[in-house]
Amino acid sequence: MTSTVPAAVLSAARAFGAAPALVQPGGDRLTYDELLGEVRRVARALIAAGLQPGDRLALWAPNSAHWVLAALGASYAGVTLVPVNTRFTGVEALDIITRSNARALVVTDVFLGVDRLAALTAAGPDPLPGLVVQVPSQWDAFLAGGDAVSDAEADARAAAVGANDLSDVLFTSGTTGRSRGVMSAHRQSLAVAAAWAGIAGLNPDDRYLVVNPFFNSFGLKAGILACLVSGAAIVPQAVFDVPRTMELIARERITVLPGPPTLYSSLMDHPDAGRFDLSSLRLAVTGAATVPPALVERMRKELGADVLTAYGLTEAVVATMCRAGDDARTVAETSGRAAAGFEVSIAEPGGEVLLRGPNTMLGYLDDPVATAAAIDADGWLHTGDIGRLDEHGYLTITDRLKDMYICGGFNVYPAEVERALARLPQVAESAVIGVADPRLGEVGKAYIVCRPGLDLGEAEVIEFCRGRLAGYKVPRSVELRAELPHNASGKVLKYLMRAEAADG
Known part of the structure; x- marks a missing residue:
């Protein structure tokens, strides 16, 4: 198996050549041979712009196709990739860009109605990297800048x-609320990819619709x-849209x-589902939430696809996974066995749940204290999840620490x-919990104690959060309280609030 991303790009071109590699907007395709050529062009442009091995x-x-080419091109040039969550606000994104010490930035043009570059510029005093490329508007000009660099120079950088x-x-x-940069080596990223592909049985006949965000592990x-x-x-696929997904x-x-369980129920429950031929699907892989056995059976019957569940986290990517042939209850109630x-x-x-293996993260960027807290002296990664193993080694996640x-x-x-809520001048104390939601699995509920003589409305709180947090982090409901339950040391007893909300 190849042990670097550039070597994997070269190997794929040799092994799969004329097979389709990447479907672009409008249905245009790149073969694996053509993918190598485009990845080289990106690497040449980055080298021409002055990026050095190890830069970020x-x-x-x-x-998008641009995301794939930019990511693989960066690796080909020896540059480290730092993906940024597209749901982040400009403030959140700039924090990641600054703390990662990125020397280059590829940023989308207007997406979901937001000019991302303008949002970064307005976010604060920290400067943007020296090289900024907007896609797709500046992509061709960026690539043209690499004309002075030869393929041989790019290949030498890759080697x-x-x-x-x-x-x-x-x-x-992290659980403290501060984002942490999880570092992985080339060998680790490729090993987990190969393991997942092996269990899923991926092959050159497969066409893989990637709805899961590329910025996610x-x-x-x-x-x-x-x-x-x-x-x-x-x-x-840039954004999950049921009719568009079915059409694709x-x-x-x-x-x-x-995808998450709600993706499949949305497909099967859509009124136009009968208009599209979904019979080509052979495999669905889900996780991130409890999967009812009835849903697994329904997916297998109505979509005609095998269904597997898996468990992972950014620090390990894919740790456990079900296998082909596992029954519906095993798939629904466990996250599979070690992978x-x-x-x-x-x-x-x-x-x-503790994990140990060669693909555990290298550590957190510039945070040895957090790294030592996460990975103990014996090499075990402490996940923060509570679970149990059955006699066959299948893992069930039962709670969160x-x-x-x-x-x-x-x-x-x-x-x-x-x-974020603490920045509201009216807030004396707040506590946020997840409550059940039929569509999203869980959504946030904020409990707020106001400062004496001050008041807040739910709409005001939610609007305040929308300007500072990604949409999925914004509480969906707000409840004002005179006080919150505490233990003797002053810690808010969230389990009481969760129980109350569940009984609610």
Whole structure:
């Protein structure tokens, strides 16, 4: 197996040549031979712009062919990739770009009605990187800048990349609310990609619709890189839209479609579902929330696809996964067994899920204290999730040690939301919990204690958060309280609030 992303690009061109690699807007396709050529062009342009091996490129854009080419081109030039969540506000995105010390930025033009570059410019005093490329408007001019650099020079840069060199830094919020940059080496990113592709049975006949965001570890590694090592075709979708997704499945004869459980129920329940031929689907992979056995059976019957569940986190990407042939209850009630070389253990007392293996993150960027807290002296990664293993080694996640909840497949850390709420002058104290939602799984509910003589309305709180937090982090409801429940040390007893909300 190849051990660097540039080597994987070269290997894919040799092995899969004329097979389709990437479907672009409008249905145009790049073969794996052509993908190599385009990746080289990006690398040449980055070299011409002065980027050196080990420099970092931030990428703030939705799923697209440009995203794939920019990411792989950066790796080919020996540059470390720093994806940025497209749901972030300008303030949040600029924080990531600044802390990662990115020397280059590829940023989308207007997306979902927001001019992302303007949002960054307005976000604060921190300067933007020296190289800024807007896509698609400046893409061709950017590539033309690399005409003075030869293919041989780009290939030499690619050959110099080592298996242990830093491949990517993926930022994920910690339970304290501060985002942390998870560092992975090339060998690790490719190993988890190959493991996922192997269990999923990806091959050059597959057409993989990637709805999971590329900025997420799953979208990047179990999406782009998994296709690269298996020869499957990448079909990016920028925003999940049910009719558009069904149209893509039918037109492109999509065979593989991972996503949260709500994605599949949305497809099957849509009134136009009967208008589209979805029979090409062979595999659905889900997770991030409880999956009812009835949904698994329904997916298998109505979509005609095998269904697998998996468990992972940015620090490990894919840790466990079901296997083909597992029954509906196993798929629904467990997250599968160890994958990608991981060992899985349950810590006692407490039941925390621990992971150990060659693909555990290198550590958190510029944060040795947090790294030491996450990975103990014996190499076990402490996940913060509570679970159990059955006699066959299948993992069931039963709870969370921390307060994190999952909204529409995205992790939300209440401390980050509470930190934003603390900026409201009326707020004396706040607590945020996740409450059940039939569409998104969980949504945020904020409990607020106002300062004496001051008051707040729900709409005012929500609007305030919208200007400072990604949409999935914004509380959907607000309740004003005279006081919050505390223990003897002053910690808010959120389990009481969760129980009350569940009984509610």
